[in-house]
Amino acid sequence: xxxxxxxxxxxxxxxxxxxxxxxxxxxxxxxxxxxxxxxxxxxxxxxxxxxxxxxxxxxxxxxxxxxxxxxxxxxxxxxxxxxxxxxxxxxxxxxxxxxxxxxxxxxxxxxxxxxxxxxxxxxxxxxxxxxxxxxxxxxxxxxxxxxxxxxxxxxxxxxxxxxxxxxxxxxxxxxxxxxxxxxxxxxxxxxxxxxxxxxxxxxxxxxxxxxxxxxxxxxxxxxxxxxxxxxxxxxxxxxxxxxxxxxxxxxxxxxxxxxxxxxxxxxxxxxxxxxxxxxxxxxxxxxxxxxxxxxxxxxxxxxxxxxxxxxxxxxxxxxxxxxxxxxxxxxxxxxxxxxxxxxxxxxxxxxxxxxxxxxxxxxxxxxxxxxxxxxxxxxxxxxxxxxxxxxxxxxxxxxxxxxxxxxxxxxxxxxxxxx
Amino acid sequence: xxxxxxxxxxxxxxxxxxxxxxxxxxxxxxxxxxxxxxxxxxxxxxxxxxxxxxxxxxxxxxxxxxxxxxxxxxxxxxxxxxxxxxxxxxxxxxxxxxxxxxxxxxxxxxxxxxxxxxxxxxxxxxxxxxxxxxxxxxxxxxxxxxxxxxxxxxxxxxxxxxxxxxxxxxxxxxxxxxxxxxxxxxxxxxxxxxxxxxxxxxxxxxxxxxxxxxxxxxxxxxxxxxxxxxxxxxxxxxxxxxxxxxxxxxxxxxxxxxxxxxxxxxxxxxxxxxxxxxxxxxxxxxxxxxxxxxxxxxxxxxxxxxxxxxxxxxxxxxxxxxxxxxxxxxxxxxxxxxxxxxxxxxxxxxxxxxxxxxxxxxxxxxxxxxxxxxxxxxxxxxxxxxxxxxxxxxxxxxxxxxxxxxxxxxxxxxxxxxx
Numbered sequence: 001x002x003x004x005x006x007x008x009x010x011x012x013x014x015x016x017x018x019x020x021x022x023x024x025x026x027x028x029x030x031x032x033x034x035x036x037x038x039x040x041x042x043x044x045x046x047x048x049x050x051x052x053x054x055x056x057x058x059x060x061x062x063x064x065x066x067x068x069x070x071x072x073x074x075x076x077x078x079x080x081x082x083x084x085x086x087x088x089x090x091x092x093x094x095x096x097x098x099x100x101x102x103x104x105x106x107x108x109x110x111x112x113x114x115x116x117x118x119x120x121x122x123x124x125x126x127x128x129x130x131x132x133x134x135x136x137x138x139x140x141x142x143x144x145x146x147x148x149x150x151x152x153x154x155x156x157x158x159x160x161x162x163x164x165x166x167x168x169x170x171x172x173x174x175x176x177x178x179x180x181x182x183x184x185x186x187x188x189x190x191x192x193x194x195x196x197x198x199x200x201x202x203x204x205x206x207x208x209x210x211x212x213x214x215x216x217x218x219x220x221x222x223x224x225x226x227x228x229x230x231x232x233x234x235x236x237x238x239x240x241x242x243x244x245x246x247x248x249x250x251x252x253x254x255x256x257x258x259x260x261x262x263x264x265x266x267x268x269x270x271x272x273x274x275x276x277x278x279x280x281x282x283x284x285x286x287x288x289x290x291x292x293x294x295x296x297x298x299x300x301x302x303x304x305x306x307x308x309x310x311x312x313x314x315x316x317x318x319x320x321x322x323x324x325x326x327x328x329x330x331x332x333x334x335x336x337x338x339x340x341x342x343x344x345x346x347x348x349x350x351x352x353x354x355x356x357x358x359x360x361x362x363x364x365x366x367x368x369x370x371x372x373x374x375x376x377x378x379x380x381x382x383x384x385x386x387x388x389x390x391x392x393x394x395x396x397x398x399x400x401x402x403x404x405x406x407x408x409x410x411x412x413x414x415x416x417x418x419x
Numbered sequence: 420x421x422x423x424x425x426x427x428x429x430x431x432x433x434x435x436x437x438x439x440x441x442x443x444x445x446x447x448x449x450x451x452x453x454x455x456x457x458x459x460x461x462x463x464x465x466x467x468x469x470x471x472x473x474x475x476x477x478x479x480x481x482x483x484x485x486x487x488x489x490x491x492x493x494x495x496x497x498x499x500x501x502x503x504x505x506x507x508x509x510x511x512x513x514x515x516x517x518x519x520x521x522x523x524x525x526x527x528x529x530x531x532x533x534x535x536x537x538x539x540x541x542x543x544x545x546x547x548x549x550x551x552x553x554x555x556x557x558x559x560x561x562x563x564x565x566x567x568x569x570x571x572x573x574x575x576x577x578x579x580x581x582x583x584x585x586x587x588x589x590x591x592x593x594x595x596x597x598x599x600x601x602x603x604x605x606x607x608x609x610x611x612x613x614x615x616x617x618x619x620x621x622x623x624x625x626x627x628x629x630x631x632x633x634x635x636x637x638x639x640x641x642x643x644x645x646x647x648x649x650x651x652x653x654x655x656x657x658x659x660x661x662x663x664x665x666x667x668x669x670x671x672x673x674x675x676x677x678x679x680x681x682x683x684x685x686x687x688x689x690x691x692x693x694x695x696x697x698x699x700x701x702x703x704x705x706x707x708x709x710x711x712x713x714x715x716x717x718x719x720x721x722x723x724x725x726x727x728x729x730x731x732x733x734x735x736x737x738x739x740x741x742x743x744x745x746x747x748x749x750x751x752x753x754x755x756x757x758x759x760x761x762x763x764x765x766x767x768x769x770x771x772x773x774x775x776x777x778x779x780x781x782x783x784x785x786x787x788x789x790x791x792x793x794x795x796x797x798x799x800x801x802x803x804x805x806x807x808x809x810x811x812x813x814x815x816x817x818x819x820x821x822x823x824x825x826x827x828x829x830x831x832x833x834x835x836x837x838x
Contacts, residue, residue, distance in 0.1 A: 019755070023779050096778055102800065108789050110799045113777060117811055200811055219634070221812045242834035249836035336438070347834075358532060358829050359515055360442050370527050370832025379837075380529045380828060381521065392536055392619055393640045394813040397828040409799060409816040410777050413789025415661035415766075417668035418798075 003183060007191035010146050011198035013176040014119045018144040020174050022116055026093035028171045029139055033089035036167025037082040040132065043163050044078050050159035051128065058152055070126040071153055081132040081160070084384065085167075088136040091383040094401050095142040098410065108416050112407040116142035117200040120404065121192050122386075123148045123214065124205035128156035134203070135164050135178045137386050141404040144177050146199070148192060151184030158182065193218035201404075203387050223399060225388050227314040228258030229340040230372040233331040233357070235348035236269035242369055243274055243347045244281065249371040250345065252285045256316045258388060259343050259365075259375040263311060263321045265331045266295065271324045275299050278322075287318045294324040311338040328353050332360050339363060341390045343375035343397070364389060364397030422602060426610035430617035432595040433538045433563040439593050440561045441535055445512035447590045448558055452508035455586025456501040459551065462582050463497050469578035470547065477571055489545040490572055500551040500579070503803065507555040510802040513820050514561040517829065527835050531826040535561035536619040539823065540611050541805075542567045542633065543624035547575035553622070554583050554597045556805050560823040563596050565618070567611060570603030577601065612637035620823075622806055642818060644807050646733040647677030647761040649791040652750040652776070654767035655688040661788055662693055662766045663700065668790040669764065671704045675735045677807060678762050678784075678794040682730060682740045684750045685714065690743045694718050697741075706737045713743040730757040747772050751779050758782060760809045762794035762816070783808060783816030 021029075040047070051073040058068050094114045101111030120143045124130045131149060138145035149157040161180040168175055181188050193202065196219045203223045204214040215222050232250050234243045250261035266274060271294065279299035282289055290306040291299055299322065310321040311334070325331045335344050343365035346357040354368045365375040375397065377385025382400030389395045395403030440448075459466065470492040477487050513533045520530030539562045543549045550568060557564035568576040580599040587594055600607050612621065615638045622642045623633040634641050651669050653662045669680035685693055690713065698718035701708055709725040710718055718741065729740040730753070744750045754763050762784035765776040773787045784794040794817065796804025801819030808814045814822030 019779075022781070023775065104798060104800050106793065106798060108793055108798070113785075115778070115781070118781070215638070221640075221810075239834065245834055245836050253837050356442065359534070360438075362441070362534070362537070363827065365828040365830060366532075367830040368832065370830050370835040371837050373837035374525065374527055374830055374832070374835065375828070379523060379525060379527070380830075381523050391640075392825055394825070396825055406811055406813070406815055408782065409784040409794070411784060411786040411789050411793060411799075413787065413793070415658065415664055416789040416793065417664050418672050418790050418792035 003185045003187045004191045006183065007181070007188055008195060010179050010181065011119065011195040014144040014146050014179060015198045017174040017176040018116065018118045021142045021144060021177055024142060024173060026095070028173055029093070029142065030089040032167045032171045032173055033085045033136055033139060034167075035170040036132075036136070036164045037085040037089075039163035039166045040078055040082040040085070040160070043159065044075060047078055047156065047159045048073060048075070050155040053155045054153055061152070063152060067126055067152070071128070071156070073128060073156060077129060081129050084129075084133050085136045088140045088384055091140065091401065093140070094405055099407075106416060107413070109412040111410050113410045114405050114407050116405050119144045119146065119199045121146045121148070121199045121202045121220070122205065123189055123192070123202065123210065125150040125210070126153055128153045128160055130205060131157045131160040131180065132164065133384060134386055137384055137401060137404060139177060141401045143404055146179050146181065146192065148181040148188055154184055190217065193220065196220045205387055221394070223387050223389055223395065223403070224391050225258070226390050227340045228260070228342040229263065229312065229314050229338065230259055230261050230342050231263050231265055231335045231339055231344045232261045232372060233265040233335070233344070233346045234267060234270055234274055235346055235350060235353055236267045236327065237350040237353070238270055238274070238347040239349055240274060243270070244277060246345065246347050246369065246371050247278055248281050248285070250373055251282070251287060251320050252318070253371070253373050255318055257373070259372050260316070261320070261372050262313065262315055263323065263338070265323050265325050265334060267327050267331070268324055271295065271298055275322070279303065282320060285318070287320050289320055289322055291322040292324055295322045314340070328356060332357065336362050341392075342388065343367065343372045345370065345372050422604045422606045423610045425602065426600070426607055427614060429565050429598050429600070430538065430614040433565050433598060434617045436593040436595040437535065437537045437563040440563060440596055443561060443592060445514070447592055448512070448561065449508040451586045451590045451592055452504045452555055452558060453586075454589040455551075455555070455583045456504040458582035458585045459497055459501040459504070459579070462578065463494060466497055466575065466578045467492060467494070469574040472574045473572055480571070482571060486545055486571070490547070490575070492547060492575060496548060500548050503548075503552055504555045507559045507803055510559060510820065512559070513824055518826075520831075525835060526832070528831040530829050532829045533824050533826050535824050537562060538618045539564045540567070540618045540621045540639070541565070541624065542608055542611070542621065542629065544569040544626075544629070545572055547572045547579055549624060550576045550579040550599065551583065552803060553805055554580075556803055556820060556823060558596060560820045562823055565598050565600065565611065567600040567607055573603055609636065612639065615639045624806055640813070642806050642808055642814065642822065643810050644677070645809050646759045647679070648682065648731065648733050648757065648759040649678055649680050649761050650682050650684055650754045650758055650763045651680045651791060652684040652744075652754070652763070652765045653686060653689055653693055654765055654769060654772055655686040655746065656769040656772070657689055657693070657766040658768055659693060662689070663696060665764065665766050665788065665790050666697055667700050667704070669792055670701070670706060670739050671737070672790070672792050674737055676792070678791050679735070680739070680791050681732065681734055682742065682757070684742055684744050684753060686746050686750070687743055690714065690717055694741070698722065701739060704737070706739050708739055708741055710741040711743055714741045733759070747775060751776065755781050760811075761807065762786065762791045764789065764791050
């Protein structure tokens with residue numbers, strides 16, 4: 001079969017569905033989401049059976065334990081997908097929301113209306129729950145979605161998509177609002193990236209390799225999440241207990257996540273009091289430390305030397321680089337130079353420096369006296385996230401329904417003409 | 420000289436300036452703008468002298484009358500540049516504005532802070548006033564700007580940039596906040612488009628050729644303004660007098676502008692009453708009409724047949740294509756299919772259809788009972804515009820200070836850690 005034609009057919013169908021979705025009611029979209037959740041629960045047995053086939057295949061192909069763990073579904077994960085759809089259905093609807101409607105000197109009233117982007121293409125790996133989560137957010141925000149999951153999860157994804165379709169069937173919304181690429185042909189991704197005439201945004205969810213390939217190959221706007229090189233800066237005026245709690249939590253609460261701290265920066269004035277205690281805490285947690293020459297002796301035994309490369313490495317593991325800086329300016333400079341514009345935190349009781357940090361650190365999330373681990377859509381009250389953006393335009397940080405939509409201008413007149 | 424190295428030096432300097440601007444105060448930026456306005460007035464004689472050299476060159480090169488007209492400066496145009504800078508200085512400052520700060524269940528407070536994009540690259544043609552207008556908006560919004568004007572306006576642009584620099588000199592803001600490419604080497608544009616590491620957004624201001632070249636050659640986000648194929652749809656329930664006034668104004672108030680109407684759509688039910696009067700009005704104004712078979716006889720003598728090509732043509736001239744449609748759905752379908760997502764209007768007294776149109780027409784500006792000619796930054800109360808976006812992400816329609824900035828998340832905690 002011609003994968004190019006197959007993908008184009010999907011895109012054309014998605015564009016038609018998007019037109020219908022753009023004028024759909026909240027009630028219709030929420031009904032489809034709730035019915036989809038119900039269908040997931042009813043189909044639990046089929047879902048687990050389909051997933052079993054993917055797992056068996058993964059074992060034959062000797063995929064890593066970690067990959068198989070991410071791939072696996074159980075009753076609990078099925079239920080949490082269903083709950084996720086219900087939570088999205090319960091979120092307020094942004095579509096059609098009008099804001100800032102103001103009269104202008106000419107007499108016309110000018111405002112903004114929030115509208116869906118149109119067609120979203122999502123390219124992701126393993127985790128089958130993304131199929132339900134991402135489709136839910138796109139549907140809620142009035143977008144049609146084309147999903148290309150990993151071939152290792154194809155059976156699971158097909159089973160989940162079938163539930164979403166039966167949810168759509170209970171409404172007048174088009175089935176093609178949610179489409180899954182049913183072929184594991186690698187060419188499908190390339191074909192999707194070329195369909196800029198029909199697709200409004202691409203959301204790649206996976207490793208840096210995937211993101212870079214997508215950015216290199218497409219003219220379609222991409223929601224990029226390169227990596228999470230997150231920093232915590234302990235200021236001279238940091239409260240010692242808060243500094244310890246946050247610095248430990250940001251690194252050790254979970255290792256393999258993008259909002260975990262990878263580099264700890266400590267102000268010279270606070271280093272002698274804080275670093276010894278932190279060294280002990282990290283050793284107890286089994287975290288390998290790589291530090292600058294000033295920090296090393298203060299952290300105690302068994303601390304390696306940090307190389308230039310450490311400052312730009314996302315470990316996603318029990319490894320931490322530590323650097324002593326002169327103060328706020330050097331900390332901000334380090335973060336803006338070596339960081340990935342993801343999530344960075346300052347611990348300080350000094351109001352002025354807290355706001356300097358908030359203002360000058362050029363990242364999607366900037367935190368004061370709170371662990372970087374809070375940087376996600378649920379903790380921010382977005383309800384869910386389709387990803388975390390490290391770009392500067394359109395959407396920064398966790399991207400929820402708002403990032404899947406944009407605002408156009410609306411103008412209300414009474415026969416007004418330009419003089 | 421090595422133009423590539425020259426452009427990179429500009430970009431590096433701009434990046435440094437942007438860092439400083441990101442933490443600058445409104446007072447500093449507004450002072451620089453007001454001092455720049457003053458400098459323009461003081462330097463009027465030098466500005467006109469520099470412009471004279473460009474005009475002489477343009478005459479030698481036999482540039483078109485229209486081009487020379489756009490290139491020409493006089494006392495009035497110099498004054499309006501100065502006033503423009505003062506108006507921008509008087510606008511509220513968006514930089515650092517915090518919104519939506521709300522407490523979350525965990526106890527952290529999460530909000531948005533509006534921040535500059537960083538470094539803006541502007542590529543434009545002839546009109547020297549763009550140098551002052553665009554630099555003013557970028558400076559106000561805390562961005563560093565690299566400007567590449569047309570070689571035909573080089574002397575004028577250099578003189579204007581000199582005034583902006585003397586304005587910056589009265590403050591502590593870096594001179595490199597505003598940089599003009601001082602070489603007319605065509606390779607400068609290509610070099611600028613390759614500096615994605617330093618430049619955050621490119622704003623091309625010129626013909627479709629320029630926009631398409633920029634989009635094809637760069638990985639930097641582009642504020643695209645392809646063209647303005649604007650529509651007015653006269654609904655069955657249109658008030659005849661309003662319909663006439665708006666349909667005539669949208670086409671004839673000014674011809675060479677992107678927000679002028681290029682295609683008139685009329686509902687079948689209103690065609691017989693409205694088209695004869697409109698035919699007369701357009702004939703009086705000297706507008707050439709190209710119509711569909713249904714509209715042609717109703718418009719009276721001397722009306723040509725519209726071809727498929729007419730529906731996708733931006734005339735920028737006293738030419739109008741006219742089509743009779745069955746009703747709202749066909750009108751919206753036509754606009755979303757043939758239009759350029761710029762500015763489209765419905766004339767109707769029917770509330771339901773007015774909102775259907777607002778909701779479903781996928782354009783940067785959607786107007787009800789108001790001429791498409793209102794679609795610009797000044798009329799919308801943005802104060803000024805750096806351009807009009809026909810894209811869907813980040814910014815749609817007229818782009819002012821808001822489109823030159825974006826919002827990052829800020830999180831305020833009291834030692835909060837993730838459990």
